[in-house]
Amino acid sequence: MKNRQEIYIITGIILFFDQLIKLIINNTMNLYQEIVIIPKVFSIYFTKNTGAAFSILENNTTLLIIITVIIIYIIDKFIKKEASFNKLSTISLGLVMGGIFGNLIDRIIHQGVIDYLSFSLINFKFPVFNLADICITIGVFFLFISLLREKRGE
Secondary structure, rough: HHHHHHHHHHHHHHHHHHHHHHHHHHHOOOOOEEEEEOOOOOEEEEEOOOOOOHHHHOOHHHHHHHHHHHHHHHHHHHHOOOOOOOHHHHHHHHHHHHHHHHHHHHHHHHOOEEEEEEEEEEOOOOOEEEEHHHHHHHHHHHHHHEEEEEEEOO
């Protein structure tokens, strides 16, 4: 039970900071405005993604909302089913859930996800992303590591 509470606390913290940053971006910048932080490397670039990662299913907001709700339901059922989680799994699930909820709220309110972190390396420009995306990616990676450790009995 305690692990579940920790997962939901982490989810809430991630969701709070994700939405706070997006609120600031949305209220202080114009869409497609860019603030260069490190020239040719990093900038804050306000854009909206109407698709999923790398604009997959672009302009299918309703379908993405339905898919997201189903994923949240499945993860929540998994969290409630398990007796306990190790620390890494607890953090991982909190990161993933917080990120998923953050992007879901954007899709519902803004009809697309607010993205703002823009990185370039030499002449390659990475897709613009946000805190929720980072949390989902790190959370999935750590969850995979945690599951591998459990299989090995560590």
